[in-house]
Amino acid sequence: MDIHIREEGGVTVIKLSGDLDGKTSGEAQEQILPLVHPEGRLLLDMSQLNYMSSAGLRTMLLLYRKVSGSGGSIVLAGLADEIRDTMSATGFLHYFITTDTLEDGLAELNAATDNAAPGSAAAPGSAG
Amino acid sequence: MVERIDSYPTHEHDGYKLRTGRPLPFGASLVPGGVNFSVYSSHATACTLVLFEKGAAQPLVEIPFPDEFRIGNTFSMIVFDIDVENTEYGYRMDGPWEPEVGHRFNKDNILMDPYAKAIGGRDAWGKPPNWDDPYQHRGRLVFDDFDWENDRPLELPIEDLIIYEAHVRGFTRHESSGVKHPGTFAGLREKIPYLKELGINCIELMPVYEFDEFEHSRPNPMREGEMLMNYWGYSTVGFFAPKAGYAATGVLAMQVDEFKALVKELHRSGIEVMLDVVFNHTAEGNERGPSISYKGLDNKVYYMLTPEGYYFNFSGTGNTLNCNHPVVRGMVLDCLRYWAAEYHIDGFRFDLAAILGRDQNGAPLANPPLLEMLAHDPVLAKCKLIAEAWDAGGLYQVGSFPAYGRWAEWNGKYRDVMRRFVKGDTGLIGEVAQRLQGSPDLYALRGPTASVNFVTCHDGFTLHDLVAYNGKHNEANGEDNRDGNDDNLSWNCGWEGVTEDPGVVALRQQQMKNFAALLMVSQGVPMILMGDEVARTKGGNNNTYCHDNELNWLDWSLREANAEQFRFFKHIIAFRHAHPALRSRYHFANRDYVGSGYPDISWHGTQAWAADWSENNDHTLAFMLCGKHAKQGTAQDDYLYVAINTYWDGLPFELPGLPSGMKWHISTNTSMSAPQDIFAPGKEPVLDDQSHVIVGGRSLVILVGR
Numbered sequence: 046m047d048i049h050i051r052e053e054g055g056v057t058v059i060k061l062s063g064d065l066d067g068k069t070s071g072e073a074q075e076q077i078l079p080l081v082h083p084e085g086r087l088l089l090d091m092s093q094l095n096y097m098s099s100a101g102l103r104t105m106l107l108l109y110r111k112v113s114g115s116g117g118s119i120v121l122a123g124l125a126d127e128i129r130d131t132m133s134a135t136g137f138l139h140y141f142i143t144t145d146t147l148e149d150g151l152a153e154l155n156a157a158t159d160n161a162a163p164g165s166a167a168a169p170g171s172a173g
Numbered sequence: 174m175v176e177r178i179d180s181y182p183t184h185e186h187d188g189y190k191l192r193t194g195r196p197l198p199f200g201a202s203l204v205p206g207g208v209n210f211s212v213y214s215s216h217a218t219a220c221t222l223v224l225f226e227k228g229a230a231q232p233l234v235e236i237p238f239p240d241e242f243r244i245g246n247t248f249s250m251i252v253f254d255i256d257v258e259n260t261e262y263g264y265r266m267d268g269p270w271e272p273e274v275g276h277r278f279n280k281d282n283i284l285m286d287p288y289a290k291a292i293g294g295r296d297a298w299g300k301p302p303n304w305d306d307p308y309q310h311r312g313r314l315v316f317d318d319f320d321w322e323n324d325r326p327l328e329l330p331i332e333d334l335i336i337y338e339a340h341v342r343g344f345t346r347h348e349s350s351g352v353k354h355p356g357t358f359a360g361l362r363e364k365i366p367y368l369k370e371l372g373i374n375c376i377e378l379m380p381v382y383e384f385d386e387f388e389h390s391r392p393n394p395m396r397e398g399e400m401l402m403n404y405w406g407y408s409t410v411g412f413f414a415p416k417a418g419y420a421a422t423g424v425l426a427m428q429v430d431e432f433k434a435l436v437k438e439l440h441r442s443g444i445e446v447m448l449d450v451v452f453n454h455t456a457e458g459n460e461r462g463p464s465i466s467y468k469g470l471d472n473k474v475y476y477m478l479t480p481e482g483y484y485f486n487f488s489g490t491g492n493t494l495n496c497n498h499p500v501v502r503g504m505v506l507d508c509l510r511y512w513a514a515e516y517h518i519d520g521f522r523f524d525l526a527a528i529l530g531r532d533q534n535g536a537p538l539a540n541p542p543l544l545e546m547l548a549h550d551p552v553l554a555k556c557k558l559i560a561e562a563w564d565a566g567g568l569y570q571v572g573s574f575p576a577y578g579r580w581a582e583w584n585g586k587y588r589d590v591m592r593r594f595v596k597g598d599t600g601l602i603g604e605v606a607q608r609l610q611g612s613p614d615l616y617a618l619r620g621p622t623a624s625v626n627f628v629t630c631h632d633g634f635t636l637h638d639l640v641a642y643n644g645k646h647n648e649a650n651g652e653d654n655r656d657g658n659d660d661n662l663s664w665n666c667g668w669e670g671v672t673e674d675p676g677v678v679a680l681r682q683q684q685m686k687n688f689a690a691l692l693m694v695s696q697g698v699p700m701i702l703m704g705d706e707v708a709r710t711k712g713g714n715n716n717t718y719c720h721d722n723e724l725n726w727l728d729w730s731l732r733e734a735n736a737e738q739f740r741f742f743k744h745i746i747a748f749r750h751a752h753p754a755l756r757s758r759y760h761f762a763n764r765d766y767v768g769s770g771y772p773d774i775s776w777h778g779t780q781a782w783a784a785d786w787s788e789n790n791d792h793t794l795a796f797m798l799c800g801k802h803a804k805q806g807t808a809q810d811d812y813l814y815v816a817i818n819t820y821w822d823g824l825p826f827e828l829p830g831l832p833s834g835m836k837w838h839i840s841t842n843t844s845m846s847a848p849q850d851i852f853a854p855g856k857e858p859v860l861d862d863q864s865h866v867i868v869g870g871r872s873l874v875i876l877v878g879r
Contacts, residue, residue, distance in 0.1 A: 067258040098258050099316055099427055106320055134359035134421045136319075136434025 047093075048076050056086045056154050058147070062093035065101030073104055078111060085117040086154045090147055092123030102137045109140045118142075118157050122150035180205040182253050186236045189224075193242045194249030199507065200288030200413065201262060201314055207253035208314060212264055212286060213246050214471045215500065216276055219267040220248040223283050227259045227293065227313075227426075230306060232283075235265070258426070261293055261311035262286065266469055273482045275473035277464065283308040285411060285466040287504060290315045290511075291429055292383040292411045298342065298356065298418035299402075299721065302387060310383070310410050310465055313426060317515060319433045326519045327445050328555045329374060331581065331622045332756045335693075335746055336447065336700035337373040338630055340405065340725065341381060341419045344703060347726035354421035358428070358435040365442050371706055371739075372746035376439065377447040377522055379631055380406035381432070383414040386721070388456055394651045401651060401719040405631065407524060408456040408490065410465060412508045415516075436517050445519035447557060448512060452505055453528040453564065458491035459484045474500050477535055485535050487528050489565030496529045502543045510552040520557025522583070527560075527568040530575055537568055541575055548577035559583065559625055572615030576623060581698065584612060584624040589662060591628055592639065595687050596664035597819050597871070599791035605817075606794065610774065611696030613760045620759050624697035628688045629705055632658075633715045636705035639663045640684040641670060646713030649724065657716030670713060679846075682708075683872060686741050686843040686850060687817075690873050693749040694815050696757055706742035707731035737847040744851040748840060748875070751854035754803040754810040765799070766806070770832065773802035777816070781829040792820035793868075797829050800878070812878030818868040825865045831878040837863055838877045844869025 046069035047062040057080050065073060080087065087108075097105070105121075112119040121143045124132070132138035142157075144150040182190035194209045202209045210222055222236045238248040263285055268278030285292065289312035294302060302309060345352045345360035352360040368376065384406040393399040406416065420428035436446050455475075457468050460483065467475035477485040477493040484492040495501050512518040523529060530541035547553060562574040562582040571585050587608045594601045607614045611621020629636045634645075643665045647657045666680040685708060692699045703709075704727045711717050717724045732739055749755050761774040776784035777795035784794065795816040803810035812835065816826045823844070828837060838857035842850060852858065857877050860866065868874045 067256055098425070099430065100258055102427075102430070103316060103318065130353070131422055131425060131427065134354065134357075134434065135427050135430035136437060137430070 046073065048073060050076070050080065053088075053151065054155075056088050056151060058088045058090060060090040060093065064096040064098075065094060065104060066096065066098035067100040070100040070104040074107065077108060081108070081111045081115055081117060083115045083117070085112070085115065087112055087117065087119040088147065088150045088154060089119065089121045090123060091121050091125070091128065092147075094125065094128060097128050097131060102132065102135060105132075106137055106140065118154055120144060120150040120153050122147045177205060179251075182251075184239065187234050189234055189236060190253040191236065192251040192253070194251045196244050196247040196249045199247075200286060200290060201312065203257065203314065203316070204251060207251045208255045208257070209249065209251050210262065211247055211249035212288075212470070213248070213500070214266055214268070215246050215474050216471060217266040217268040217278060221265040221267075221280070222250060222252070223263045223265060224252070224255075225261040225263075225308070225311065227261055233260075255314070257314045257316070261313055263308055263312055264470070272460070275478045275482050277468050277472040279464065279469060282464050282469050284464070284469040285310045286312040287411070287466050287470065288413050288507070289313065289411050290317075290413050291426060292414040292417065293426065295383070295385060295387070296417045296423045296426070298423075299386060309463075310385070315429045319430060321433075321437060321517065324437050324440050324517055326513070326517050326555060327440055327443070328519075329445055330758070331557055331698055332758050333750075334375045334445065334557075334698050335373045335749065336375045336377050336625070336698065337368065337371070337703060338377045338379070338700055339703040340379045340631065341416075342404075342721075343725045344727055347723065347728050349729035350727070351729065356419075357421040358415075358419055358431045359421040362435045362438050365438060365444070368444060369442050371743055372750060373701070374443055375445040375447055375519070377449060377700070379449050380409065380451055380524075381416050381419060381448060382406075382409045382450070383411040383416050384408050385410055385456055386418065391651070393649075395649050396722070399722065402721055403719070404721050404725060405718045407451050407718070408454070409451050410456045412452075412504070413511055433516060440517065445557075446517075447520040447522055447559070448518055449522045449524060450509075451524040452494055452496060453525040454488035454490045454492050454494055459486070462491055471500070474498055477531075477533060487531065487535060487564050487566030487568075488525055493528060493531075493535070495533055496543050497532055497538065497541060502546060505543060506546060506550060509547065509556075510550065513552050513556050518556070520559065522559040522561065524561055525564040526574065527562055527564040527570050528566070529560075530570070531566075531568070535566065539575075544575050544580065545577055548579035557581065572612070576619050578619075581623045581625055583630070583700075584608075584615070584626055584697065586615065587612065587624065587626045587695070587697070588628055591688065591691055592662035594819060595684060595691070595871075596662070597792075597821075600788070602790060602794050603786060606776065606796075609691070609695050609796065610761055611757070617760070621696040622698060622758055625700055626692055626695050626697040627700040627702075628692060629702040630700070631702065634661055634663055634713070635702060635709050635711055636685050636688060637681070637708040637710045638713050638715070639688075640681040641665055641710065642713040643669060644713070645715040646670070647716055649712075649714055650716060650719055657714075661715060680871065682737065683843050685738060687871065687873050689742055689745050690841055690843060690875065691817070693745045694755055694813075694875065696755065696761075699749070701742070703727060704731070706739055708735040708738040737850075740847055741851055744853055745841065747854050748851075752803070752810055752813060753808040754798040754800055754813055757804065759805060765802075767801050769799050769801035771797070771799035771801070771812075773799055775799075775829065777814075777826070777829055779824055779826050781827040793818050793824060793826070795826055814876040814878065816866065816868045816874045816876075818873070819871060821870045823867050823869040825867050826874075827865055828863065828876070835878050836860070837866075838879065839866075839874070840877050841875035842869070842872065843874075844872035
C-alpha cells in the first residue's frame with residue numbers, strides 16, 4: 046500500500062495505490078485521518094487501488110464519517126469497476142460521491158463548495 | 174480513555190499471545206487487541222483451538238485451552254494479534270467415543286463453531302469443494318460494526334402484511350433477470366423496485382443460513398452434466414452465518430455486509446424481511462452423516478437420541494435437533510436474538526415447528542419451554558413468529574400450536590379447503606366461510622392474525638401448476654415420480670399440462686385470479702409464492718428441492734408474457750392495502766357495534782341477507798363488510814361485497830342495499846379479461862344495476878360501496 050498526499054487548489058488529494066486491507070488499513074487511517082479539518086475537502090484518487098477488503102471498506106466509511114462530521118466533503122475518483130462493485134454490493138458505495146477522473150472530482154468538490162452553505166457536507170451520491 | 178488491563182496477554186503458545194477469555198458471548202468476538210473464543214461442551218474432557226490461514230490445508234497453529242481457561246463447561250480464550258480477515262478457526266474436542274450412550278468425541282476431527290458468524294468452504298455457489306479437505310466448513314471472524322444509519326426493524330402490524338415467499342438464488346439466477354450478480358443478495362436488492370411495484374411489504378426468504386448445496390448431491394439422471402443438489406437449503410450447517418454462496422461478495426468473505434445491505438435497502442423500501450429458519454435438524458444426518466460441528470462437540474446434548482444412541486428422525490432428514498434441551502434452547506435463543514439485533518430481521522418462519530414442542534424423547538409437550546421463551550423474549554418482542562405447525566413425525570398442530578399470544582401459523586387448512594373449493598368440490602361452504610374470516614373456528618382466542626393464509630408455497634405446486642396438473646410430475650427428481658406429495662387437491666381445467674386450447678387457458682387464468690382474490694379478501698395474513706404473480710410453472714413438479722435450473726429460477730420474461738396475471742396481482746394487492754376492513758386484528762362480532770345499521774360482517778347468497786348454509790348449496794357464497802366497522806370502528810373504509818360462484822355457469826346475486834347516497838362500484842370480476850377484470854382502487858366504475866350482479870361460472874366479484 047502506497048499513500049501519496051498533495052494539495053491542489055485547497056483540496057487535499059490522496060492517492061491510494063495497492064491493497065487497502067486488514068494489514069494496511071491501520072496505516073492508512075493513521076496517515077489520512079489527521080488530514081480531516083473542519084470544512085476541508087478531500088479527493089481520493091483510487092485509480093491505482095487494486096483491492097479493498099472488509100477492513101478497507103470500514104476505513105473508507107470511517108473517513109466519510111469524520112469528514113462529514115466536520116462539515117467537509119469527500120469525493121472518490123477513478124474507482125476500478127470491481128472495487129466499485131464490491132462497495133455497492135456491501136452497501137458502502139452510496140455514502141460517497143464518485144467520479145471517473147480526478148479532474149471531475151476536483152470540479153465536483155469546487156461545485157459543492159460554491160453551492161453549499163458553509164458547514165454542510167455534500168449530499169451522498171445516489172449510486173449503489 | 175483509560176487503557177484496559179485485559180488488553181495485555183498473560184500466556185503464550187507457539188508465539189501466540191493469549192489471555193483467559195470470557196465465556197460470554199459464545200462464539201468468536203473481536204475484543205481490543207484480539208479475538209475472544211468461547212465454546213462449550215457438557216461432556217468434553219479437553220478442547221483445542223485450531224487456527225488456519227484462510228483456505229490453507231494445514232493449520233497455522235493449534236492452541237490447547239489451559240485448564241485455567243475453563244469455567245463450568247465452557248472453554249474461553251483471547252488470542253492476540255489475529256489477522257481478522259485471513260483467519261479461519263475450528264476446535265478439536267476430546268472425550269469418549271461411546272455412540273451407544275450418545276457420545277461421539279473424536280479429537281482427530283476439526284469441528285466448526287456452532288456460533289460461527291461466517292463460514293468458509295462454500296464461498297461461491299456450486300463451485301465443487303475440495304473433498305480431500307478434512308475441515309469443510311470453517312468458522313470465520315466478522316466485523317460487527319455495520320453502519321445501519323437510522324434503520325431498525327419496521328414493526329408493521331402483522332395484519333397489514335402481504336408476504337412474498339422467495340428463494341434468494343431462484344429470484345434472480347435466470348439470465349432474464351438482467352441483474353449484475355444473478356442469484357445473490359445483491360441481485361435481489363437490484364430487484365426491489367419490482368417488489369414495490371407488485372405491492373408486497375414482507376419478503377420471506379427460504380433458508381439463508383449457511384448450508385451445503387453439495388449435501389447429497391448427485392448427477393442429474395435427466396440432464397447430462399448437471400447435478401441434483403440441496404438447492405432449497407433446508408439443512409443447516411451453521412445457524413449464525415448467512416450463506417456465503419448467496420453473496421456476490423462471498424468469495425471476498427463479505428456476505429455479512431452484503432446481506433445487511435440488502436435488509437437495510439428493503440427496509441428503506443418499506444419491506445420487512447422474514448427468515449425461514451430450520452431448527453428441527455442439521456446437515457449432519459444420522460450415524461452415517463458427517464461430523465461437522467454439533468455431533469463432535471456434544472452429540473448427546475444437540476440431538477434427540479434413542480436409548481441405543483441412534484438418531485430420532487421426526488424431521489424426515491436423518492436427525493432431530495434436541496430443541497428442548499436447556500443448552501440447545503439457549504443456542505436457538507442466542508441465534509434468533511443475533512439475527513434480530515445484528516441483522517434487523519423482522520420475523521421468523523419456523524420450519525416443521527411442531528418439533529420445537531417435543532421433549533427430549535420426542536413426546537409433545539403441553540407447555541414447551543422453547544416456544545414460551547421465544548414468545549416472551551425482550552429482543553424478539555416485536556418480531557413476527559410464524560410456525561409451520563406440523564412435523565414429519567405426524568404431529569399436526571394447526572389451530573393448536575402453543576401460541577403464548579405471539580405465534581402465528583401457516584394455515585394448512587386454509588390452503589387445503591380453498592384448493593378444493595375453487596376446483597369445485599362440494600360441501601365446503603361452511604368451512605370456507607370460516608377461512609375467509611381468519612379461521613375463528615381454529616383461532617377463537619388468538620384472532621385472525623394467527624392465520625397465515627396461503628394457497629401455494631415452495632413446497633408443492635405453483636399456482637399455475639395447481640390449475641394445470643391433476644397429478645405431480647416429478648420424474649426430473651430421479652426417483653421415478655415417487656417423491657413429493659400425492660394429495661395436491663389440484664385440477665387441470667380439462668387438459669394435463671401444456672395446452673393451447675383457448676378455453677382451458679382462459680379457465681386457468683380465471684382460476685388463478687380466483688385464488689389471488691380469495692387470498693386478498695380473507696382476514697389473516699396472506700402469503701404468495703415467488704413467481705405466482707407471473708404464473709410461473711415448474712412443469713408439474715411439486716418437489717423441486719434439488720434443482721438448480723429453470724425449474725426453480727424465476728423467468729423474468731413471464732412478466733411480459735403473463736402481463737394480465739401480474740396486473741391482476743398488483744391491483745388485488747393494492748385493493749387489500751386500500752381497505753382496512755380486510756385487515757382486522759380481531760375476529761368479527763357478527764353484529765353492529767358502531768351504530769351503522771349493518772353488522773361488521775354479513776352473509777349473503779344469490780339472495781341478499783339469505784346465505785344458504787344448507788346442504789343444497791354447494792357453490793355460492795357472498796359476504797359484505799361494513800366499512801364503518803373497519804379496524805373495530807377506528808378506521809374509515811368503504812363497504813365491501815364479495816360474491817363467489819364455483820358453479821360452472823353464471824348466476825345472478827341479489828345485492829344488499831347500501832346506506833342512502835352510496836352506490837356499488839365494481840372492483841373485480843374474475844370472469845372478465847384485462848382490463849375489465851379488475852380496476853385500480855378509486856377507479857372502480859359504478860355498477861349499472863344496483864340490485865343484482867351476475868357472477869360468471871367459476872368466478873368471483875368484488876364490489877365497493879361508497
